[in-house]
Amino acid sequence: MLATFVLQISKQLNHHLEKNSKPFDMVIGAKGSPLQLVLSAILHIDNPTGNISLDEALRISKNPMIKEAILVSYGDNYRGYRILGTSDEYVRKYGATLKEGKLNTKNFEAVFGAEVAKKLNLNIGSSFVSSHGLIQNEIEAHDEKPFVMTGILAPTGTVVDQLIITNLESIWKVHEHENEHIEYKKHKEEHKEITALLLNFRNPIGALQLSRSINKDSSLQAALPKFEIDRLLKFLGIGFQAINGIAMAILLVAGLSIFISLIKTVRERKHELALLRTYGATNFQLLKLVFLEALFLSLIGFVLGWFWGRVSILLFSNLASDTYKYHLEISSPNMQEFLILIIVIFMTILAVIFASYSLFKLNISKILADA
Template identity: 90%
Template sequence: MLYLAFKNIISKPLNTLLSILLLTLSILLATFVLQISKQLNHHLEKNSKPFDMVIGAKGSALQLVLSAILHIDNPTGNISLDEVLRIRKNPMVREVIPVSYGDNYRGYRILGTSNEYVRKYGATLKEGKLNTKNFEAIFGAEVAKKLKLSVGSSFVSSHGLIQNEIEAHDEKPFVMTGVLRPTGTVVDHLIITNLESVWEVHEHGDEHIEHHDEHKEITALLLNFRNPIGALQLSRSINKNTSLQAALPKLEIDRLLKFLGIGFKAINGIAMAILLVAGLSVFISLIKTVKERKHELALLRTYGATTFQLLTLVFLEALFLSLIGFVFGWFLGRVSILLFSNLASDAYKYHLEINAPDMQEFIMLLIVIFMTILASILASYSLFKLNVSKILTDA
């Protein structure tokens, strides 16, 4: 039966190719969107979880979160260090971590902050030591991997967040003191130094980051609270009564995911529509197969084949098509994730993973098999009324 099913499939290559192509396209789209959505949700939640609030300059709350926590956007501006550090005295605040940036090295952001920032993401040293002096820096795992610098190497930063060689601070080089282990967070894609280094490197009249000994500025302040109510109360107070802006990362990330979810649902809808068309294509192909091969099927009955065996033959043909289409679609979906990951890595310094099939994809396979069974039964209805003697006589 397996051999006959295979021979029947390859005897109509165009019909077979069309059915497989439609199935492949639908599975490719569905698995691609499923993995992108799943990994993006995990990535955003994992990176925003360490902090309850971010305070920065007035502007877009989402931009503030994207720039200060996810490091994939430009900051809304700079804020006075003295002003935000007064917030530390608020009894509802448990801890504050200032962050400041404005420079990069070969496209990777140099972040000025405290070593507590590294600990918040659970990052530990792979080699070397943490930065303790001005112009010492530690590299995230991906930065060290891509730039291939060793502990003790020196480098100079360039002004701005985009790689350029024109505005390099040659007179104030940094020294790489350590490399962090991979964490799967934004830390992997950062070069981390202390705040003083960021201030000092811009001492000679920077238009965007002003800093004098009596009036230092930072990009943002990251906070954690003793309880969730404190975050809500302080957020309202800051946004209403000060020149600063407070944003809640979880709230802004949820809004972003809700917005992105519309696009994901649209693509999934297209994938499901293509899957239905693929199922219909398989169904029509099977009907044609049964109709055109009635003489062959009648001969099989004369050789002792039962109706159930004929049904099995039709089902195996459909199953071959479905499984080939599913496997191709899943494989090409993973290839697409790999290609997209390379683009995401260049633009957003974030890698997507190539994961093994998950439960949702297994359910998708069951749906395809169910469609195959249903199409086989409907297409094979005429086999129950097969008039062997009449068909052979007419032939």
């Protein structure tokens, strides 16, 4: 159970992180931790490092080395799910398509990711009110500026499934106060902010050059998602290796327990085995009988371990879904698990070989006389 659980968590986590970070070469945001910037702007599982000037972001996006630039802004949620202000290009980068309704085309229109729509169970045309912050709360709700759900995206297996997506103007307008003066509004219009800028480059050299320039000569921060994710996986990998080591140690202990169980079986059932010999059973047939019993126990143990490992994945997925709005999949057995099965069978064969030594030393006449 532990081995299959760790293998699945490790595999799905690696796949999830790589799949979600792959669409973008660089993320630019406020100064702080580059890993936090990637986790917040790409994976949407952390708080942002701050906001950056829209004018400065647009200036950077005009760099000839940049192939594509996508602005994103967030800071509000609806029932714990993040509301992301961006463009249609963001949705296309993750290969998301409409399942129902239409994409948002006006202010305060929003499309729901597949998982959000499934969990919240809203219908097309339903209105909802955002709350300030990234954690569910009803205290700082923007009641005066409700959103309208216009569409539902098809499942993609990416972060898009966990987001509510609208346009940037809606994010800006929802934070304007109704009693602001016209002069202040004009001033604010000239100083709009976004949370992050997501970039793709024409070649890898451009990403390295711009990253060095921004981090050294500006008040902004540039982070490379692939580099930061690889660094995170390296840290996590140490933990997974440790748990895998524990799992393999448990497998070895299980192999030892099979051996002890077989020795105990031969001793407790020596009268039965002696009778079988008197009825013409050969040593090989007795060996086969013991082997089949041990194999049966091993296979039952493997199947139960696989089943409870998947149950553990389901429980862990529910926990992750409540905390981070992500879920894990219940998948069929993979090659690594088949390898574990081979190891289990191999250990069973070894245990039978060592335990069968006493089978060839059965004193049939003495055993039957003592019965």
